[in-house]
Amino acid sequence: MTASIVVPALSARSVSVRLGDALIVDSVDLDVPSGQITALVGPNGAGKSTLFDCLSGALPAESGSIRLDGRDVTRSSPDQRSRLGIARTFQHVSVFPTLTVEENLRVGAEHRENLQLLRALFRGRRADEPRTPEIVESVMQRLGLLGLRHERAQGLETSTMRLVEIGRALCTRPKVLMLDEPASGLDDAESDRLRALLLELASEGLAILLVEHDLTLVGEVAQHLCALDHGQVLASGRSAELLALPDLVSLIGGTRSRRAAR
Amino acid sequence: MTGSLSLVGVRAGYGSVEVLHGVDLSFPAGTVVALVGHNGSGCSTILRCTAGVVRPRSGRIVWDGADITGWTGYRRTTAGMVFVADEHNVFNTLTVAENLELFGRPQPLDTSVDAACSVFPELRDLLDHRAGTLSGGERQMLALARALARPARLLLLDDVSRGLSAAVATRFFAALRERSTAATTTVIAEQFIDTALGIADIVYAIRRGRVAFAGEPGELSEQSLATVLS
Amino acid sequence: MTVTLNLALAGLGIGAVAALAGLGLLVTYRATGVFNVAFGAIAVFAAYVNWALAVRNHWPVGFAALFTIGLLCPVLGFVLDRFVFRSLRLRNAGPAESIVASLGVFVLLIGGVTILWGRQTRLDAPSLVPRRTLRLGGDVVVRLDVVVDVAIVLILLLALLVLERTRVGMLARAVVENRALAELTGVRADRVSSLAWALGATLAGLAGILIAPLVRLDPFGLTLAVLETMAVVVIARLTRPLWVVGSALALGVAQSEVTRLHLPGALGAVVSALGTNLFVVALIAVLLIVRRLEDAQRPDAGSTVGLATRGDLPTPRYWWLPATTVLAVPLLFSRESLVTAQRVPALAIIFVSIVLVTGYAGQLSLGQAGFAGLGALITAKLANGSMPFAGQIPSLVALVLAVVSAALLGFVIGWPAIRRRGLFLALATFAIAAVASKFVFDQPYFTNGISVPTLTGFRSARMFYLLELMCLGIALLAVQNHHRGRLGRSLQAVRDDERGALACGVNVRRLRVWTFAVSSGLAALGGALLSVSDRSFDATAFDPIIGLIWFAAVVVFGIDSATSALLGAALIVFLDSVHSDISSIVIGVAAVTVGFLPGGLLYTVRRVAVRLTNNVVGAEFAGRRAAVAGEPSLRLSPAGREIARRLR
Missing domain, CATH: 3.40.50.300 (P-loop containing nucleotide triphosphate hydrolases)
Structure with missing residues (x-):
C-alpha cells in the first residue's frame, strides 16, 4: 500500500x-x-x-x-x-430478455426509492409513465446503445448484451x-x-x-x-x-x- | 467420402436466440479439426449439434453418408461417437470409479481405470471420491478420460484444456494423437489457439455463428487470425 | 395402553398406503425429473377400474386387481412416458411445463372417471385381503389387510434400497443426475424413464386399490386423500426412500391416535378433522416452516419460463373485440341463460388472478380455489350476520370486506410461503387450498345453515351481471397495472432473471408477497361472485381438485394473457352448460399436448394467423438481426476452397 x-x-x-x-x-x-x-x-x-x-x-x-x-x-x-x-454483472451474461434495452436500464435506475404498490394498483393508463430517467439516457448515450433502445434484449449479440448489463449496473448509480x-x-x-x-x-x-x-x-x-x-x-x-x-x-x-x- | 462427417446449412440456437446462422462444415476421416472463435461465436453449439444435444432448427448432419440429424444420443454413441461437453461432463453424484465404469462400458472396470490412469495418473488416488468433490481440473481429467475409455470413430471435445495445467493438456493431446487411427476423426474446440493450431490438420474459425475461415493451421498467421475473428 | 396399541396398528394401514404412493411418486421424480401430480389420479383410476371389474363385472377380486396393477397401470405409465413426457424431454421443456402436462393427465383421468362412473360416493370398494383380524395377545388385534400392506411396503423398500446399490441402480442414478450425459455414454435413458414411469404408475395403482376399501370411493375425495400423501415425499426432500416410508408410517399412526381426542365446539371440529387429514397438515407445516427446502440437484424445478410467451407478436388492432363481445352478448339472453352466463365473469376474475400470480409474477400457484372459497364463505357469513364478533353487514360491504381479508390472509400466508421456489411453492399453495377445504369448507361448524345473500341493489339477473362486469373491469385494471409501468417492468425482470433483478435492487420478496396477496384477493372476489350466481355455498365448487383444473385451464389458454383467461372462462362455462364434465376433458387433452402449444391456445392461434398473413414479423425480425450482425465475409484459403468444394 x-x-x-x-x-x-x-x-x-x-x-x-x-x-x-x-x-x-x-x-x-x-x-x-x-x-x-x-x-x-x-x-x-x-x-x-x-x-x-x-x-x-x-x-x-x-x-x-x-x-x-x-x-x-x-x-x-x-x-x-x-x-x-454495490452493482454487479454476471459471468454468464444476465439481462432481462423480454424487456427492451431501455427497459433493462430503467429497471436498474428505478429501484433507489421504494415502489408505491398500493398506488400502483388502480392507477389509470394515463397516469402511467413518467419520462425516461435522465441517467438512462446518459448511460445509453455513453455506451452507444441509443440506436438499440427499443430492441428486446433477447435478440442482441453477446457483446451488446454485456454492454446492456454494464449499463444496467451503472444506472443503479453505484x-x-x-x-x-x-x-x-x-x-x-x-x-x-x-x-x-x-x-x-x-x-x-x-x-x-x-x-x-x-x-x-x-x-x-x-x-x-x-x-x-x-x-x-x-x-x-x-x-x-x-x-x-x-x-x-x-x-x-x-x-x-x-x-x-x- | 467414408468416415467423414459434414454439417450442411445447420442453424441452431437456444430459446429465442439463434447462435448458428447456417454453417457448412466438413470433418474428413483421420484428421484432427480445430474450431476456434470467440466466446459465444458458436463453436460449442456446433459440437453440441453434432452430438445431438442441441437439435438444429434446420440443416442436416451427415455421418458416413447417413443422415444422423434425428438420431438420439444413445444411437450416436453406439455408432462410435464420443462427445465431451464443456460443462456438466461427469456424473457428480457418482464416484470416479463409477464414472469410469460407465464411460468404458461394457469393458471391465479395471480396463477403463487403466486406460484413464495411463494418461491421468492423478485419478488413481481419487477412485473412491465422488466426482462432485473434485477440483475443476481433476473433473476435466475425468471427463476427458471418456475420450480414452473406448475406441471411438468420432471424438468431439469441447474446451479441452479448461482447468488443466499446460503439462497435463500436452500429455492428453499426445495420447490423443497416439490413439487416433486413419478412421478416427477428432474435432476440438480450444481456448488456447496456439495449442489448437499446433495439433490440428484443419482449422475452422467461427465468427458470430458463421464460418469465417477454413484452411490449414499454417495459413492462419497472427494478423489474419485477428482479422478473421474480430 | 391396549387402545393406544390398537389405534397405532390400525393407523399403520393408512401409513403403508401413503408410503406406497410416496415411493411411486419418488421413483418417477428421481428418474425422470417430473413431479407427477397425476399420481393421485392414477391411483383413483386404478381403484375405479378394479371396482368396476370386481363389483360390476363380477370378476374375482384377486384377478381384477392383478389385471389392474399388473397390466393396466404399467401400460398406462409407459404410454404416459412415451406419448406425453418424452416429447417434452426432447424439447428440453422446463419443469413447469412437465407439471402442467401431468396436470393434464390428472384432469383427463379424473374427467374420465366421472364420465364413466359418475361423481357419487361408493362404499363397496373390494378389498384384496379378507376382512379378518389377528389377535396378537391380550386384547391387541390387528386387521389382516394392515399386516399385508405393511409387509408390501417393507419388501418394496428393501428392493429399492438393494436396487440402488446394483449396476442398474448406478445407471438409474446416472440418468437421474444428467440425462444427456448418460445417453452420450451409451445408457438407454429413455428405457430407464419408461421403466420408472411404469413402476411409478403401478405403485400409485396399488396404493389406490389398497386405500379404496379403507376410505370411500369418490373421484375428488379419494384423489385428494392420495394427493395428500405427497407430504411424505416432501418430508423426504424428494430424495430418501427410507424417510418416505418412515414418515408415512409415523403420520398414519399419529393420525389414528388423534381420533381419541374429543373436544367440543370449533376446536373439536378441527381436531376431528385432524384425525382424517393429518397428512395435509404435515404437508403445509413442512412447506411453511422448514427453512431450507430445495432440491439441490434441480434448482430450476418449477421455473415458469417455458410457459410464458416470448412477447414477439404485435398486439392485434382489435384485440379487445372478441372478449368484449363474449361478455356483452349475454345481456341479450333470456333470464335463464343469463343466470348461466353469470358464471363467466366470476370465473374470469379467478382466472386473471392466476394470470397475475403465475403469468406475470412467475410463481406457480395451485391454491386459488382455497381463496375463492374463503371469499365466498366470508361474504356469506358477514352478510348473514353469522360471523363471530360482527353483526349483520350490508352484502356489498361484506363482499368488499371478504376480498380485503382474503388479500390480508394471502399476505400473511404468502410471507413464509414465498420463500419457496417453483415446485415447492406450488405444493405449498395447493396445501393451503387443501387445508381450507378440509378444515373449513367441509366442516359443518363453519358452513351449516349458511345461505348466500343476493347483493343489495343488484337482485335482478341483469343488474347482477352488470355488477360482475364492473368487478371484472376493476380486476382487469389491477392486473394490467402489474403488466406495465415500473411495477410491470419489475415483475417481468424478476420473472426473466431473479439474480439480475436482485442485483438491480428490486425487492423481489416484497413484490412476490404483494402479487400473491393481490391475487388472493381477486380469487376471493371471483369466488364470492361465483357463489352468489350459484345462489349457494357449495364446498365441492371450491375443492382443491377444482383449483388444479382451473390452473391447467389458464395455462392451456395462455398463462400470461388476461384476454385468454377471459375467453377461456367463457368457453368452460359454455361447455359445462352443454354437458357437465366435458370441459375437463377438453382442458385435459389440451394440457397433455402443452408441449406442442407453447404459450397457450390463443397465442398459438395468433402465431398461426401471423404466419398466414405474410409473415411480416418474421421478415422484420430477420432483417433487423442481419442489420445488427453485419454480414461477415467468408475468407477461404486454398485448402479451405478445397474443403468447400468437397462439401458441395
Whole structure:
C-alpha cells in the first residue's frame, strides 16, 4: 500500500464461504478503493466467483465481515446492497430478455426509492409513465446503445448484451462496480472500448472490482491485484509488482501462449 | 467420402436466440479439426449439434453418408461417437470409479481405470471420491478420460484444456494423437489457439455463428487470425 | 395402553398406503425429473377400474386387481412416458411445463372417471385381503389387510434400497443426475424413464386399490386423500426412500391416535378433522416452516419460463373485440341463460388472478380455489350476520370486506410461503387450498345453515351481471397495472432473471408477497361472485381438485394473457352448460399436448394467423438481426476452397 490513506469503498475482512461441505472461500481480506480498479485473479475453481457472489450478497458469508463505505453490509440482502451502492454483472451474461434495452436500464435506475404498490394498483393508463430517467439516457448515450433502445434484449449479440448489463449496473448509480469477466465474448475492438470505459469510470471516482482471466487486460487497467487459489489469498498488492513475478503469473495461467478469447 | 462427417446449412440456437446462422462444415476421416472463435461465436453449439444435444432448427448432419440429424444420443454413441461437453461432463453424484465404469462400458472396470490412469495418473488416488468433490481440473481429467475409455470413430471435445495445467493438456493431446487411427476423426474446440493450431490438420474459425475461415493451421498467421475473428 | 396399541396398528394401514404412493411418486421424480401430480389420479383410476371389474363385472377380486396393477397401470405409465413426457424431454421443456402436462393427465383421468362412473360416493370398494383380524395377545388385534400392506411396503423398500446399490441402480442414478450425459455414454435413458414411469404408475395403482376399501370411493375425495400423501415425499426432500416410508408410517399412526381426542365446539371440529387429514397438515407445516427446502440437484424445478410467451407478436388492432363481445352478448339472453352466463365473469376474475400470480409474477400457484372459497364463505357469513364478533353487514360491504381479508390472509400466508421456489411453492399453495377445504369448507361448524345473500341493489339477473362486469373491469385494471409501468417492468425482470433483478435492487420478496396477496384477493372476489350466481355455498365448487383444473385451464389458454383467461372462462362455462364434465376433458387433452402449444391456445392461434398473413414479423425480425450482425465475409484459403468444394 502506498503512504496515502485510502479509505476503501468496499472491504472484506476474513470472509469465508461454504458451499455444502466444501470451504470455497477461506478467510479472505480484500479492499476495493474508490477511483481505482482492483482485479481478482486466479486459476479456475479458485473461488473468485464465489467470493464475488458473497460480496454482492447472493451467497451468505459463513464468517467475516463486509463493509461498504464503513457500513456493515454482511447481513444485507443482495437487493439492499444494490440500493446501498454495490452493482454487479454476471459471468454468464444476465439481462432481462423480454424487456427492451431501455427497459433493462430503467429497471436498474428505478429501484433507489421504494415502489408505491398500493398506488400502483388502480392507477389509470394515463397516469402511467413518467419520462425516461435522465441517467438512462446518459448511460445509453455513453455506451452507444441509443440506436438499440427499443430492441428486446433477447435478440442482441453477446457483446451488446454485456454492454446492456454494464449499463444496467451503472444506472443503479453505484459506488462499487463489480464486473465478472466483462471481456469474455468481446472481440479486440470491443475490449479496447471496454478498457477505455473502465478507466474513465474509475477516474470519475467509482470503485471497480474485476474478475478477469486475461492478464494483459488486467495489467493495463488494474492498479491493485488480488490473486486467489484454493479459496485463499495468494498475493495481493500493486498489480505492476505482482505481474512481474513469473511464478505467480504461471500459476494464474498466463504461461501458455496467447489466449484467444473464445 | 467414408468416415467423414459434414454439417450442411445447420442453424441452431437456444430459446429465442439463434447462435448458428447456417454453417457448412466438413470433418474428413483421420484428421484432427480445430474450431476456434470467440466466446459465444458458436463453436460449442456446433459440437453440441453434432452430438445431438442441441437439435438444429434446420440443416442436416451427415455421418458416413447417413443422415444422423434425428438420431438420439444413445444411437450416436453406439455408432462410435464420443462427445465431451464443456460443462456438466461427469456424473457428480457418482464416484470416479463409477464414472469410469460407465464411460468404458461394457469393458471391465479395471480396463477403463487403466486406460484413464495411463494418461491421468492423478485419478488413481481419487477412485473412491465422488466426482462432485473434485477440483475443476481433476473433473476435466475425468471427463476427458471418456475420450480414452473406448475406441471411438468420432471424438468431439469441447474446451479441452479448461482447468488443466499446460503439462497435463500436452500429455492428453499426445495420447490423443497416439490413439487416433486413419478412421478416427477428432474435432476440438480450444481456448488456447496456439495449442489448437499446433495439433490440428484443419482449422475452422467461427465468427458470430458463421464460418469465417477454413484452411490449414499454417495459413492462419497472427494478423489474419485477428482479422478473421474480430 | 391396549387402545393406544390398537389405534397405532390400525393407523399403520393408512401409513403403508401413503408410503406406497410416496415411493411411486419418488421413483418417477428421481428418474425422470417430473413431479407427477397425476399420481393421485392414477391411483383413483386404478381403484375405479378394479371396482368396476370386481363389483360390476363380477370378476374375482384377486384377478381384477392383478389385471389392474399388473397390466393396466404399467401400460398406462409407459404410454404416459412415451406419448406425453418424452416429447417434452426432447424439447428440453422446463419443469413447469412437465407439471402442467401431468396436470393434464390428472384432469383427463379424473374427467374420465366421472364420465364413466359418475361423481357419487361408493362404499363397496373390494378389498384384496379378507376382512379378518389377528389377535396378537391380550386384547391387541390387528386387521389382516394392515399386516399385508405393511409387509408390501417393507419388501418394496428393501428392493429399492438393494436396487440402488446394483449396476442398474448406478445407471438409474446416472440418468437421474444428467440425462444427456448418460445417453452420450451409451445408457438407454429413455428405457430407464419408461421403466420408472411404469413402476411409478403401478405403485400409485396399488396404493389406490389398497386405500379404496379403507376410505370411500369418490373421484375428488379419494384423489385428494392420495394427493395428500405427497407430504411424505416432501418430508423426504424428494430424495430418501427410507424417510418416505418412515414418515408415512409415523403420520398414519399419529393420525389414528388423534381420533381419541374429543373436544367440543370449533376446536373439536378441527381436531376431528385432524384425525382424517393429518397428512395435509404435515404437508403445509413442512412447506411453511422448514427453512431450507430445495432440491439441490434441480434448482430450476418449477421455473415458469417455458410457459410464458416470448412477447414477439404485435398486439392485434382489435384485440379487445372478441372478449368484449363474449361478455356483452349475454345481456341479450333470456333470464335463464343469463343466470348461466353469470358464471363467466366470476370465473374470469379467478382466472386473471392466476394470470397475475403465475403469468406475470412467475410463481406457480395451485391454491386459488382455497381463496375463492374463503371469499365466498366470508361474504356469506358477514352478510348473514353469522360471523363471530360482527353483526349483520350490508352484502356489498361484506363482499368488499371478504376480498380485503382474503388479500390480508394471502399476505400473511404468502410471507413464509414465498420463500419457496417453483415446485415447492406450488405444493405449498395447493396445501393451503387443501387445508381450507378440509378444515373449513367441509366442516359443518363453519358452513351449516349458511345461505348466500343476493347483493343489495343488484337482485335482478341483469343488474347482477352488470355488477360482475364492473368487478371484472376493476380486476382487469389491477392486473394490467402489474403488466406495465415500473411495477410491470419489475415483475417481468424478476420473472426473466431473479439474480439480475436482485442485483438491480428490486425487492423481489416484497413484490412476490404483494402479487400473491393481490391475487388472493381477486380469487376471493371471483369466488364470492361465483357463489352468489350459484345462489349457494357449495364446498365441492371450491375443492382443491377444482383449483388444479382451473390452473391447467389458464395455462392451456395462455398463462400470461388476461384476454385468454377471459375467453377461456367463457368457453368452460359454455361447455359445462352443454354437458357437465366435458370441459375437463377438453382442458385435459389440451394440457397433455402443452408441449406442442407453447404459450397457450390463443397465442398459438395468433402465431398461426401471423404466419398466414405474410409473415411480416418474421421478415422484420430477420432483417433487423442481419442489420445488427453485419454480414461477415467468408475468407477461404486454398485448402479451405478445397474443403468447400468437397462439401458441395
